[in-house]
Amino acid sequence: MPGRVRSASFYSLLLAGTLLACEDHREPFQGQQIQATGPKPDYAPTIQPQMLAVIEELGRLAPTPLEQLPPAEARKQPTFKDAVNSLLDKNKIPRPTANVTSSQRTIPGYNNVPIRVVVYTPNVPTGPLPVIVYYHGGGWVIGSPEVYENSTLALAEETGAIVVSVDYRLSPENKFPTAHYDAYAAYEWVRNNTASLNGNPDKVAIAGESAGGNMAVWVSMMARTRKLPLPAHILSVYPVANNDLFTPSYNQYANAKPLSRPLVEYFVANYFNSPADGETPLISLIDAGTDLSGLPPTTIIAAEIDPLQTEGQQLRDKLQSQGVSVTYQLYTGVTHEFFGMYAIVPEAQQAQALAATQLRNAFN
Secondary structure: OOEEOOOOOOOOEEEOOEEEOOOOOOOOOOHHHOOOOOOOOOOOOOOOHHHHHHHHHHHHHOOOOHHHOOHHHHOOOOOHHHHHHHHHHHOOOOOOOOOEEEEEEEEEOHHHOEEEEEEEEEOOOOOOEEEEEEEOOOOOOOOOOOOOHHHHHHHHHHHOOEEEEEEOOOOOOOOOOHHHHHHHHHHHHHHHOHHHHOEEEEEEEEEEEOHHHHHHHHHHHHHHHOOOOOOOOEEEEOOOOOOOOOOHHHHHOOOOOOOOHHHHHHHHHHHOOOHHHHHOOOOOOOOOOOOOOOOOOEEEEEEEEOOOHHHHHHHHHHHHHOOOOEEEEEEEEEEOOHHHOOOOOHHHHHHHHHHHHHHHHHHO
């Protein structure tokens, strides 16, 4: 049943470099009082203190590397969202709330197999509203709409758009390309059912993080190929865009947390049927044979301390070379998964503000 969501969104709206109080008078940002307790790791001499505090807390909550666990067990481990909430609770900082209502639906996925979506609707009196189709991260093996709910709540509240978060099927139970085709099926369903969501069919965007950032771009490519209306905008946050695990950022941040080269190898081994899957346009968006022309304006948000940093830059360059308008922003001192940590990490507030501004401009 729909209900008021009270889990996470902005304490305040960061726009044009100014922190503005929201109408519900939320507490001002208090994340700066949270500090790391140990030294900076060797792999991240530039990491900022709040970011390191989250990484430390995640290591305390989930000390066993995910790649050492069966996927079913890895999915049960505490996540970066749990680490953020733990730090907020320890420091007696209220978890922020969102003026957003959530509901769930079952829709047809790939080959008409039912999949779940979580719909986040801003509590505003007007409509129809813009719609964002969102794909979570987790290497196609772990993750869920609930794990990435901080991101979707913020996007819904700060853009005024309905966010449809897709619970695509995971691997190894559902191998490549199931997740990709579930993602496309969800986009197609939204396009054909905007009225049932109180959505505006002329204002539909697409977004995702990590593996989801990859699928946001690929789904747009598939929509172009199948003559389905393209999204108004693509938001791709630290996307998978290449099949090369030895790029400069992979080499520099091979042992980074929460995403490392061994963890990516684990994801790949569980999702791919064979290494050849990684060479297809579904994964290698920047391959010479991949056609990105004609895609809508795209925003790429990147983290410095991230094995995927290089391929985000490669995707930017590939899109621009094929005539696509791209806004690219690299945030220093932060790691993979920082985008949903805005209750603690100020760079995440900045990234959320950029994402919201780009999407609102696209809708307008």
